[in-house]
Amino acid sequence: MEAKQTFVWPEGQRCAVSLTYDDALPVHHKMVAPLLTAKRFTGTFNISAHRGFTENTGAWKHVASLGHELGNHTLFHPCRRDPDRPKGSWVPHYDLCDYSVQRWTDEMRVANCLLNQIDGQSERTFGNTCCHTSIGRGDHEKDLSELIDRMFVAGRGPLNNEIVRPASLSYPALGHFNGDRKSFVDIQQDIERAGDMNGWIIFMIHGVGKGTHKGFIDTDEHKQLIDYLEANSSRIWTASMVRVAKHLRSAGYETTPNKAIADDA
């Protein structure tokens, strides 16, 4: 595909923003989804099907009915438990180092099936757990890009603070930013940089407000962010990951060869 000099987002905006909220927290369906809907935005809510989901599937069905994406955040929230990694959000007994291709694929297939029963959708994105991008260990460690590409429209890759460039991207390993513990001003600066690049910026957020998760963005900072996105909606497109990825794919943008393998930093 020939590189486009000026990429035009759906309504002529300068950039796209995707807000992804992880771990199926109550604050997401109680406060965040209605707030985004009130501004006519869609977000991505990454669901780990075993926790925060099974207790309240009706709430998530309502979130999906508002047009938001329910992203696949696995069934059991496995993360890598490598000895040299700092201790993260590990769930005992679910270690990505122990996962084979078959086990990973089986788990994601069941998670997709569960989510399909809630939202009726057959296309969605993958929100990686603990931002980890591989399974297995040692010589058998395998990057997930190829597997994600088979099952999903797109997926988050490394947490690398990289703005996605439409002309040079990898759909199964999209770079992203952390939104937890960030001020609105810091996030705004990153979004403005995305605007300068005609790019797509993806944020990973857990809780919104103190007490909602150990990683969270302050409620007021989050509200300032949403108000800013609304005030600037003529130049910033705020939409779920699946919507933005499908828009780019329909515009002819494909994974570029040199971006095909994620950097498991």
Ligand SMILES: [Zn+2]
């Ligand atoms: Zn998570």
